[in-house]
Amino acid sequence: MxxxxxxxxxxxxxxxxxxxxxxxxxxxxFTEGKPILDARYRYEHVDQDNNLRHANAQTLRTRVGFQSGKWYGLSGLVEVDNVSRLGDAAYNSSRNGQTDYAMVVDPDGTEVNQALLRYDQAFGSAVLGRQRINLDNQRFVGGVAWRQNEQTYDAALGQLKPLDGLTLTYAYLDNINTIFGPDNGRFDNRTNPANIEGHSHLFNAQYQVMPALTVTAYGYLLGLDNIAVTAASPLGSLSSATRGLRLNGALGGFSYALEYARQQDYADNPQDLDSEYYLAELGYVLKGVQLKGGYEVLGGDSGPGNRAFQTPLATKHLFQGWADQFLTTPADGIEDAYLGFTAPLAGGSLQAWYHDFASERGGDRYGDEIDLSYTRPIPGVKGLVGMLKYAHYDSADRTRTLDTEKFWAQLQYSY
The missing domain is CATH 1.20.5 (Single alpha-helices involved in coiled-coils or other helix-helix interfaces)
Structure with missing residues (x-):
């Protein structure tokens, strides 16, 4: 040589x-890190057919933080949120004592939204600390990012990807920072704590067999010690074990989703739970317009108290109408038949939805709802997006629900 x-x-x-x-x-x-800066102004108007005064809330959510670069797969993130009222407190935030007004759940306060360490490698990742967790379509576990104070989790989360298309997720939850935080006070109750304490386990296995079929199996074991399904219910009555299977996919212009789950009591829940969940959804894209219709059922129960199928950690605003009439599933359950579309319009996106609601037990009508929204980037200012949004719920049974009208105007800037 x-x-x-x-x-x-x-x-x-x-x-x-x-x-x-x-x-x-x-x-x-540090050199490959990036700052986080986000500001979201929102005006929200709520008009309900009851003795409460109309709510008019102006709030500003400011988020600052830093996302680090990676070093041997390690990275970190710190993010702090502040929610501040602008103008008069003409709404009930759940903490401000304005109980003669309708509810707008955006309390004032400053809190660490996320603070975590993350490790990434070829076959998966691990995250430890306060973090955002959104699983699947957020029907059971989500961040409730619609509200000004996002829901985050003090948790350890691991993901493995041993095969192409297969993702295995496990998370242990020690504490849940709810949208009602950051603080409790003399106006909170057992349905809206700032922090949900307990020990919960999330299992999710997702396998994309082909573009036309993704199979997801899950088990969510929620030990929620200091929260109740209603203000009169015992603490722990939202602790549950939910196990289910979801099939979804797309072929050509069509998309679909089919899902089934069963919910039973778990941990120290004093109530005997046994209810079911069903979903059938079909979509079609026609010349850029996304059409979608579906039928979703959250089962009720004939026993004492409210033992219906509940989703306490979900991003509930995404489901059953934007008027948020069914954040707690009624004791008789709920059937939601819905139809809507999303379409490009004048450089933005237009959405329109119709919902028809009935009880799962007995088939009594609750009412119907129309939802409209338009979102568009603001020309000339990179990162600035405007939104107008409207929801009108018309009650068919005023002993169970109320006529409700909501309107939002929002500006959000993200750096």
Missing amino acids: HPLKPALLSLAVAATSHAALAEEAPSTL
Whole structure:
């Protein structure tokens, strides 16, 4: 062998190693990091057919933080939120004592929204700390990002991807920072604590067989110690074990979702739970317009108290209408038949939805709802998006629900 070849090989290896070390220098945590800056102004109007005064809430949610770069797969994130009222407190935030007004759940306060360490490698990731968790379509576990104070989780979460298309997720929850926080006070009750305490386990296995079929099996074991299904119910009555199967996919212009779940009591729940969930949904894209219709059922129960199928950790605003009339499933359950579309319009996006609600037990009508929204980036200001949104719920049984009208105007800037 030529004497220069070993020397050249050594130099090449050394150069490669040096480059690798340079790429993995601890300074990349800062030099490749990026600041987080987000501001969201919202005006919300609520008009209900009762003795409460109309709510008019102006709030500003400001978020600042830092997302680090990666060093040998390690990274970190810190994010702080502040929610501030602008103008008069002409609404009930659940904490401000304005109980003669309709509810707008956006309490004032400052809180660490996320603070976590993350490790990524080829076959998965792990996250430890206060974090955002959104599983599947957020029907059972989500961040409730619609409200000004996002729901986050003090948790340890791990994901494994041992095969192409297969994702296995497990999370242990120690504390849930709810939308009602950051603080409790003399106006809260057992249905809206700032923090939900307890020990919960989330299992989710998702396998994309092909574009036309994704199969997801899940088990959500929720030990929720200091919250109740209603203000008169015992603490722990939302602790539950929900196990289910979801099939969804797309083929051509069509999309679909089919889902079934069963919910039973768990941990120290003093109530005997046994209810079911069903979903059938079909969509079609026609010349850029996304059409979708579906039928969703959350089962009721004939026993004492409210033992219906509940979704306490869900992003509930995404489901059963934007007027938020069914954040707690009624004791007789609920059937929701819905139809709507999303369409591009004048550089933005227009949505329109119709819902028809009935009880799952007995088939009594609750009412119907029309939802409209338009979202558009604001020209000339990068990162600024405007939104107008409207919901009108018409009650068919005023002993159970109330006529409700809501309107939102929002501006959000993200850096």
